[in-house]
Amino acid sequence: MKRTILFFLLTLAFGATALAQSNEEILIRNATIMTASRGTIEGGSILIRNGKIAAVGKVADVKAGANAKIIDATGMYVTPGFVDSHSHTALDGTNEGTLSNTSMVRMGDVVNPIDINIYRQLAGGMTTIHQLHGSANAIGGQNSIIKLKWGKPVDQMKVADAPRTVKFALGENPKRSNSPALPGATRRFPATRMGVEEVIRESFTQGREYLQQWDAYELAKKRGENPLPPRRDLKLEAMADILRGKIDIHSHCYRADEIVMLMRLCEEFGIRVHTLQHTLEGFKVAPEIAKHGASASILPDWWGYKWEAFDAIPFNAAIMTRRGIVVSIHSDSNEHARRFYQEAAKMMKYGDLTEEEALKLVTLNPAIQMRLEKRIGSIDVGKDADLVLFNGHPFSVYSRPEMTMIEGEVYFDRKQDLENRAKLTAEKKALIEKERRTPGVAQPTVQQQPVIPTLSEEEIDGHQHGGPGRKKQR
Amino acid sequence: MKRTSLLAFTCAMALTVAALIAARTGSAQSQGEAYAIRGGTVVTVTGAVIQKGTIVVRNGLIQAVGADVPIPGDARIVDATGMTVYPGLIDSHTAYGVRQEAPAGGGGRGGGAPTGDPIQMIMAQMAAPQTSAGLRPEVTVVDQLQVAETTFDQQRAAGFTTALTAPRTGVFQGQSAVINLGTDAGEKLVLKAPATLNISLGSGRGFGGGGYPGSAMGVLAFLRQSFLDAQHYREQWNRYNQNPRGLQRPQVNKSLAALQPVINGQVPVIINASSQREIERAVNLAEEFKLKYLVSGATQSYMNADWLKSKGATVLLSLSFPQKPAGLDDPESESLRTLRERADAPKAAAALQKAGVRFAFTSGTLARPADFLVNAARAIEAGLPKDEALKAMTIYPAQIFGLSEQLGSIEKGKIANLVIASGDLFARDTKIKHVFVDGKPFEIKAAEAPQRPGGPMAGGGRGGGRPGGTTPPESAGAGLAAGSWTLTVASPRGEMKMTANLQQNGEAITGELNLQFGAAPITKGSIKGNEIELEYTLTTPNGQTMNGTLKGKIDGASISGQMGMMGRNSDFTGSKTPKE
Incomplete structure (x- = not known):
């Protein structure tokens, strides 16, 4: 008993120290705060404590402790850190495209924490990304959600309590119509849209059987029997978890007919498509999408790079929003992700979304699609202090982020960056010079496995290096 | 003396078996054959250095070692006066002696392999249905060893007498063996097999060409499923073996059977991992399935040496340091990170040693065994104590592979694997003079300097068994091919x-x-x-x-x-x- 009390006291003591250490306050003072949930606060302050937003309001209403670090944000705009619901950044692979269903692969296994795009996107205010498997197959891998904590190890980047999600894909990519098989190689099934549907139905059916097998096993155990457990199959386990509602479906799609097909197919198995990705023809079936309860993540004004991507309009976001669908804009591109706020700005022009509605497309709405709206996506008390400080209105092409913080920690600071450049240039020069002075030993390497370069998602989907049909709208 | 120039020389290195052995070729296993190496400085590694020591070798074993050891009458004398004797060096991860698999054999492929031009062959291979090549843990290197008289000439000339060897392709690369680098037929050289099961996390199968798994995440999913299947297989057989009556007999599966000693912790896995994040993936995977593991390569382990220590990891550290790419016109075009990684690679050994991580050296992907010692010297320059460097190529690998009773030091009763060098092993101008493998002596002849076209050779007559001897002749064709x-x-x-x-x-x-x-x-x-x-x-x-x-x-x-x-x-x- 004594020992228990001692232990309890120790825990308390240590707990208190830990709390005291991280009880650091930061006050962002006198900014224009675009909350993304409750409008814009002119002349406002944000108080950050322990990496969370502790208070937000007018300057006079937000009081910080004596030791708080003050950031004078006079003349600046503050927005929530941006959230990208469709990214392939910071991964050592995109597609496990060898099979039509690869739900056993996990993107979280191959996070690359030193991808320079992390830093570049931080410089554009991005703070959380949904790292998706590619679209080479009907059922791709399980996705990963990270915060762009540049310099931190992978396990600290991963959002610990993030939901599990899986990538599905419909249309030209999974049927490989734009990616001919290598010379002499046999084509992978499926080669048609019908086949894609069949792959998904078959996989659901297998998942259901697998689920039943395990249920029967658990029942037998409950009866006091000692049955051999069924073989664990990671692919079917993922399918079963999709059917159990433990894994959200995020499906790559373009055409309206396919969107409806997938929703009906899911309904047949008693589940829901959580988020449609790309969704270029979503505006045609907005009522159906709303009724099904899916959300939509879209490319705002980017189309024409392949047949199924022609019938698109820039009013997609506005139309679906007005129909009550939670809409987000995604980058699907390392380049777009660096100026995500401009993508959102366009949606005020097309379809008259309000400023806050447009901002939500890249903050709160993607957070909802990733089931993280209680933690991120808006400037509200209790949420993570993931914030961007702009030198002007974020929807102006003349504005740029000056500072990006995640959970109260600064990961990008433009001033610091400019100061560091000379130091890094000098270091590089010194290293080159040192190598010149001490020539290395020539060592041809042998027996390394040449890695056949895998196609990136952009190449597969034709977004950036697309074929003759590529037309990028601005 | 430029180090770069010396390597050219190594290539030209020729070696022959000592004359005294040549006279006896063809004779049966020389039972009872004895040698006495005398007069040299004996670096025992596990004990004190013996000045002017004598080592008596008989029947392939070290019969005696010491300062005042009597020399048997029948022993052939090797005079090592002025020289230094070391235990034979161990390369802890190689593909030495592995026969190239016949390219034709693809499981499940109908008809014979197409013959004809190489391009057609490659195309045919790409077209072949997914085979299990590289996915079979039951493949053993012992079945693939092909050793001829000269196979390990270069290795012996560089002081190596033992290596862990396994194929280097695929995800499951095969069960490795520790072999002595002698001249006997493959199996006779084996000291331990299987020593490890080798695994690569690389995605060599490629997208669309070679079948699943074709990506880094696919490889991890494949491995995870394999180990789960092995666990299930164990459970199935355990139940059956306990009480077969009334139970259906489980199917025998060679791959899953081969994984049993691995998941039971009897055979360690070697996981190839070079970058910091690959190392973390390797360790995480091994921990997930409670495998005994060795991380091989570990080029960036200077970044996470303390983390590796906290995991209790053992590292087979590659001495194949990253190189400046050939034909780089603009040095500025490389990123600072690349430059840093190149500059830091030699510091890994010192970092591991300082953190207390158990490690041994491997030549990694070095093409020339002689570069091993050259790069080990760079690791020493970067802060690794010299005696630790020596241990990482002798007693440490012997301990790691469970062979420290037989290998890794000069002690009575151990296998007579020895290196006689002209001086300190890590000094640039030191030459390897003799090597004993399983008690059999090999004299390392000074290399002939390459003939210089149109002129007398530079530095002629000096020769040398390893880099450090001479400046290579300026060829008339210098730079012609570059x-x-x-x-x-x-x-x-x-x-x-x-x-x-x-x-x-x-x-x-x-x-x-x-x-x-x-x-x-x-x-x-x-x-x-x-x-x-x-x-x-x-x-x-x-x-x-x-x-x-x-x-x-x-x-x-x-x-x-x-x-x-x-x-x-x-x-x-x-x-x-x-x-x-």
């Missing part, structure tokens, strides 16, 4: 383009060919006058390796000749890409 070449091969299937990035150092050529299927590193290359000869190894998307040759004549900026692969030759022409 650069980037575009080659067009006339194959029966039509023209095929490839590029070659070549570096020239005296008469030695290094670099790689780039085919549309991937890179083919040059394993051996030379230029004499304007005649160039290359050997290279191509790994197909199916994970099979093929050796090829190139013979050609260079005329200014053009080249022509023949490329050979699998016994067929095709003509090629090419030109040098002008520097910008």
